Amino acid sequence: MEMMTVAAPRPSSRVRARSPLTAESLLSRGDLEAGSADAAAITRMMEREREESRRHARHLLDLAPFWIDHEDPDLADDREERSLAIAIALRTTTAAAASRIREAHRAFTEMPRTFERLSAGDMPKDWHRRMLRAVGDLTPFQREEVDRRIAAWDLASIPADRFRDELRQVIAWCERQEPRQCPEHSRDVTVESSGRDDGVASLRITGPIPEILSLARRLDAASRAVQTQQRHALEQGAPIPFDLDGDVARDGTTMSQAALRYAIIHRTLLDTAGVEVPAPRHRVNVVIPVLTLMGLDDTPATYDGITPLPAAMSRALAETEPVWHRVFTDPLTGRFLELPAQRYRPSPEMVEHLRLTTPRCAVPGCTKGTTDGAENDHIEEFDHEHPERGGPTSLDNLHRLHWGHHDFKTARRIDPVREPDGSTTWTVGSPPLVRTTVPPRLDLATPRIAAAMTESWEHYRWLSMMEEMERCGEAARIMQEWGPVDLEIEDPEEFDHRARWDIDPPF
Known part of the structure; x- marks a missing residue:
């Protein structure tokens, strides 16, 4: 069998549209009648898109001076200070602010030709941001080459799919000239949320393919071995191995491969080759609103005050915990009492x-x-x-x-x-x-809990008033004058309003 290698084609230096994209040609392509409402709307959208590019260029121009060289460790505090200032001004996170400053510096300083096309409204904002993301791993020399090539394209007229295809070719051509990152340097373990606040998260393990495949095979082999032993134990009536929660004995069936793989990772001890791992400094708090715990409300709990947990999951967690910690706060301020000023460390x-x-x-x-x-x-x-x-x-x-x-x-x-x-x-x-x-975060009560408690109190007052009116005979008199009142249909507030104006309050 012969092996063949094909050199990556040099990207085209001439990327042109078949015809210029103007307001007139746009109406012609869309078969729209000049002067119609649709034609006017399409023309306005086209101009707004180009104005958005010019506005984004001005935004980058304002951000660019906040850049401070990341290669100088002595300037770390200056970088953090400026990132924090931009985060507050843009109402975003410090990480996002640092990314936007870096994006502005790259656009204005390292890729000035395409920045000019953006400022002129020829290059859509989304195209420009896509380009900046694509060149993130390139060298400064390669970015200059990409900048020179893309700036020469007919950016005001080529379609989006053509831009994306040509951009991929340019990036691929640049990357083939540089050695790729060593796979061993990509080793990492990260936690990823599902993005839906549904109580689900993922542990992402990244590394060289042989190592990841080897880990997966060892995990599969371990889960199959445990599953086999569980099956034999069930058949022989013997003690069941790795039955961590007693589910196998109760259900009379082995754990699934997926459940076993997860349990082997989650429930077994991590080997650190003799290195002592310090105990956690703090307990992990799962804060459950009392109404949720009682099953009277479904306000989510929070894991360590940040990650939402569904109400059902929080109640299930509470059932398995032998110790609960109640948090009592001042009813007005939600705070603990102060300590004497002479004590430095908080309790x-x-x-x-x-x-x-x-x-x-x-x-x-x-x-x-x-x-x-x-x-x-x-x-x-x-x-x-x-x-x-x-x-x-x-x-x-x-x-x-x-x-x-x-x-x-x-x-x-x-x-x-x-x-x-x-x-x-x-x-x-x-x-x-x-x-x-x-603003302060005074207490642990959420607006939803407060609203539920207020609604419950108002409903209680309504029922109390109805009972008192029945005892005083007022309810019978109202029924004679107005006819029967269906409390399930009648608006309590409207009924209360009529009652207060048409009769003397019974109390």
Whole structure:
């Protein structure tokens, strides 16, 4: 058998449309009558699309000056400061803000020719963003080559599928000239949410194909061996191996291959070759609203204050736990009582309360959780020499920060101030780049729970009023005047309004 290699074709330097795309040609292609409502709408949409490109170019132009070289480790605080300022201004996360700054720098500095086409409205915004994503792994020299080639295309007239095909060819031609990343460098394990808040997540294991296939085969072999032993034990009436929850003995059938593969990964101990793994610093909190726990409401619970869990799943989890922790808060403020100012470290109860009310880093735009890698921070600095002078260790003066942002605050790159109403005003940069105020998260009650409790109370008052009217004979008199009232159909508020205007209140 002969092996053949074919060199990747050099991408075309001339990418042209058959005819220019203008307002007139657009109407002709769509067989629309000039002056009609459809023709006017199509023309407006075409112009809006090009204006959107020009607007996006201006947006990138404003963002580009916030770029700071990522190669210099001494500028890490400057990069974080600017990312935080942009995150607050754009109402996004710090990670997204850093990505947009990088995108703006790449567009304006590294690929100026296509940026000019974007500014002129010739290159659609989505095309430009697709191009920037595609060149992310290329070298600066390759990006310059891609920029030069694409800028020469007939971007104002070629169709979208032609642009995508030509872009793929250019990127493939550039990538073949550079050695690809070593597969061993791609090893990673990440947690991915389903994106639907349905209580489901995935553990993604990435690595070289031989290693991943070997892991899958070992997992399959282990699950088949356990399943075989379970089947033999059922046939012989012997103790059932790996029957972790007693389901096999109860149902009289072996666990499925999928269930066994999951259980082997999830329920067995991880071997760290003698390295001691420290115990978790905090318990994992699954916060379940009391009405949900009682089955009177289906408001989702939260896993560590961040990840929603369906009501049924949270009740099932509660059934298996031997110990529950009740969280009591002040009915007005939802806070614990303050500690004396002379104490620097907050109590364990205060830390748990902070973790419940601040499940993510308190810095605006930060998405890092506060279970691990986070620290308790005094908003007004604690005075170690004269504790009575300020910076008390109280919930009014505490929040949880990711350790990186805690260092950032210590370096005075950010300055939080707790306002009298419990909100926090954040100033980023010195001199200030941006200032924003974040409202407090006072308690653990959700608006849905509050609404359910209010509705239940109003319904109780309505029933009480009806019972009192029956005892006083008012209900009988109303029925004689108005006829029978079907309380399942009649609006209680309307009936109450008529009753209050037409009769004297019975109480």
